Amino acid sequence: MKRLLLGLVMTSALSAPGFAAPLALEKDELTFGFIKLTDMAPLAVAYEQGYFLDEGLFVTLEAQANWKVLLDGVISGQLDGAHMLAGQPLAATIGYGTEAHIVTPFSMDLNGNGITVSNEVWELMKPALPTDADGKVQHPISASALAPVVESFKAEGKPFNMGMVFPVSTHNYELRYWLAAGGLNPGFYSPENITGQIGADVLLSVTPPPQMPATLEAGTINGYCVGEPWNQAAVFKGIGVPVITDYELWKNNPEKVFGLTAEFTEQYPNTTLAITKALIRAAIWLDENDNANRAEAVQILARPEYVGADPEVIANSMTGTFEYEKGDKRPVPDFNVFFRHNATYPFYSDAVWYLTQMRRWGQIPAAKADGWYDEVAKSVYKPAIYLEAARLLVDEGLANEADFPWDSDGYKPATPAEDVIDGIGFDAKLPNAYLDSLPIGLKGAQTVVGNDIQG
Numbered sequence: 001m002k003r004l005l006l007g008l009v010m011t012s013a014l015s016a017p018g019f020a021a022p023l024a025l026e027k028d029e030l031t032f033g034f035i036k037l038t039d040m041a042p043l044a045v046a047y048e049q050g051y052f053l054d055e056g057l058f059v060t061l062e063a064q065a066n067w068k069v070l071l072d073g074v075i076s077g078q079l080d081g082a083h084m085l086a087g088q089p090l091a092a093t094i095g096y097g098t099e100a101h102i103v104t105p106f107s108m109d110l111n112g113n114g115i116t117v118s119n120e121v122w123e124l125m126k127p128a129l130p131t132d133a134d135g136k137v138q139h140p141i142s143a144s145a146l147a148p149v150v151e152s153f154k155a156e157g158k159p160f161n162m163g164m165v166f167p168v169s170t171h172n173y174e175l176r177y178w179l180a181a182g183g184l185n186p187g188f189y190s191p192e193n194i195t196g197q198i199g200a201d202v203l204l205s206v207t208p209p210p211q212m213p214a215t216l217e218a219g220t221i222n223g224y225c226v227g228e229p230w231n232q233a234a235v236f237k238g239i240g241v242p243v244i245t246d247y248e249l250w251k252n253n254p255e256k257v258f259g260l261t262a263e264f265t266e267q268y269p270n271t272t273l274a275i276t277k278a279l280i281r282a283a284i285w286l287d288e289n290d291n292a293n294r295a296e297a298v299q300i301l302a303r304p305e306y307v308g309a310d311p312e313v314i315a316n317s318m319t320g321t322f323e324y325e326k327g328d329k330r331p332v333p334d335f336n337v338f339f340r341h342n343a344t345y346p347f348y349s350d351a352v353w354y355l356t357q358m359r360r361w362g363q364i365p366a367a368k369a370d371g372w373y374d375e376v377a378k379s380v381y382k383p384a385i386y387l388e389a390a391r392l393l394v395d396e397g398l399a400n401e402a403d404f405p406w407d408s409d410g411y412k413p414a415t416p417a418e419d420v421i422d423g424i425g426f427d428a429k430l431p432n433a434y435l436d437s438l439p440i441g442l443k444g445a446q447t448v449v450g451n452d453i454q455g
Contacts, residue, residue: 023270025056033064033073033082036210036307037227038318039109039256040083044306045282055274066208067166075100084259087168087354089380096363104257105276105385107346110337112255113246114231117223118216122241124149140248143182150201163207163224170255173357174246175225180440181422189362190448198451216240229309232316235323242324251419252341254350276389286338294319348410349428351377356431360441362448373431383410
C-alpha cells in the first residue's frame with residue numbers, strides 16, 4: 001500500500017509545473033522525535049500538509065518525554081532526527097554531557113520563549129514597575145525589578161528557585177541573560193559541580209516544559225523560562241504572569257534546530273536533502289501571507305499527538321499576540337517566526353552565541369581562541385545542505401529565489417546594542433571580545449575553582 005501511495009504521488013507530481021526528478025533516497029522510512037512545544041510546528045506541518053510524502057518520505061513523529069531522552073534516541077539511531085534545543089548538537093559535539101557529532105541543516109524558528117513568575121512574585125514586583133498612560137505595566141521588564149524580591153526571600157532564609165528546561169537550552173541561557181542584565185548572578189558550572197548554582201543569587205533547575213505550570217503552582221519554583229504554550233498556560237490557569245518574551249530580550253534570537261547525526265547525513269545525503277526541503281516548505285507555509293495559515297496551524301498543534309494544549313492557549317502566541325497579565329494582551333507579530341528574517345538558515349553566528357554562553361557560565365571551563373568558536377560552529381551548522389535543498393525548491397517552483405541568503409558567509413551582521421535588553425551588541429566574529437563586554441560571567445582565562453572565580 002505504501003509503494004502504491006508513493007506511485008500515485010509521483011504520477012501526480014510528474015504532471016505538475018516545475019517538476020524535477022525526485023531524489024534517489026537512500027532511506028525513506030524515518031522516525032523523528034519532538035517535545036510538546038509550539039515550535040515543533042514545522043514537523044507537524046510537513047507531515048500534515050504532505051510535504052514529507054511529496055519527497056517520498058514516510059515519516060513517523062513521536063513525542064519524547066524530555067530533551068535527554070530525545071537526544072539519546074537520535075544518538076542511538078532509535079530516532080532518525082529530532083526537533084532539538086540549539087545547544088544540544090553543539091554540546092554533544094564538544095563533549096559536554098553525552099558526546100556525539102550532531103549536526104543541523106535547518107533552524108526551526110526565531111523567538112518563541114518567555115519568562116514567567118508566580119502570582120506571589122508578581123505582586124511583590126509590580127508596585128515598583130513603571131506604567132504607561134493607560135495604567136498598564138511598561139515592557140520589557142528588567143530583572144532589576146526582581147532583585148528586591150530575591151533579597152527579601154534571602155532575608156527570610158528562603159531560596160529563590162526558577163525553572164528552565166535543560167542545561168544547554170536556549171531557555172537556560174536566556175533566563176541567565178535576563179537575570180545577569182538586571183544584576184542578579186544566575187550561578188556558574190564547573191567540571192566538578194554541574195548544578196550551575198555556584199555563587200548563584202537565583203537557583204536554576206531543570207523542569208520539563210509541559211510540567212512547568214504545575215511545578216509553579218505547587219510552589220516548587222518561583223518562576224521559569226520556557227517555550228509556548230507553557231507561559232500562556234500559566235496566564236489561563238491564573239497561576240503566573242509572564243514578565244518578558246525573548247523577542248524583547250534579544251530581537252529575533254535563534255531558537256530550536258532540527259538535529260541529525262553527522263553519520264546520518266553522510267550515509268543518507270539525498271534523504272537529508274529531502275527532509276530539509278520538506279521542512280523549508282513547512283516553514284514557508286507557516287509564515288506566508290502575513291501568517292494567514294496560523295489559525296490552521298493552531299488546530300494542528302492542539303491535537304494530543306502534537307502539543308495537546310487548548311487551541312485558545314496556543315493561539316495566544318502563535319497568531320501574533322502575547323498575553324502578560326490576564327486581559328493584557330498585546331500585539332507581538334514576530335513572537336513566533338518560522339521563515340521570514342531567514343529564520344530557517346543555520347547561521348554560524350547563532351552557534352557561536354550558544355558557545356559563548358556555555359563559556360560565560362563555565363560549561364566550557366577554559367578559554368578558547370576565537371577560531372575555535374568558528375571551527376565548532378562550522379562542524380555543527382550546515383548551511384551548504386540547506387542551500388542545496390533551497391535551490392531544488394526554487395528550481396521546482398516551490399520557493400522564491402529572493403527568500404534565501406545565497407551569498408552569506410554564514411554569519412549574520414553584528415546584532416546592534418538596541419536589539420538586546422542590556423544594550424550590549426553581539427559580533428559573532430569576535431566571541432572573546434563579546435564575553436569580555438558582559439558584566440557578569442567568565443572572561444579571558446578565568447575559571448571556576450570550587451566556589452571561586454580565578455584568573
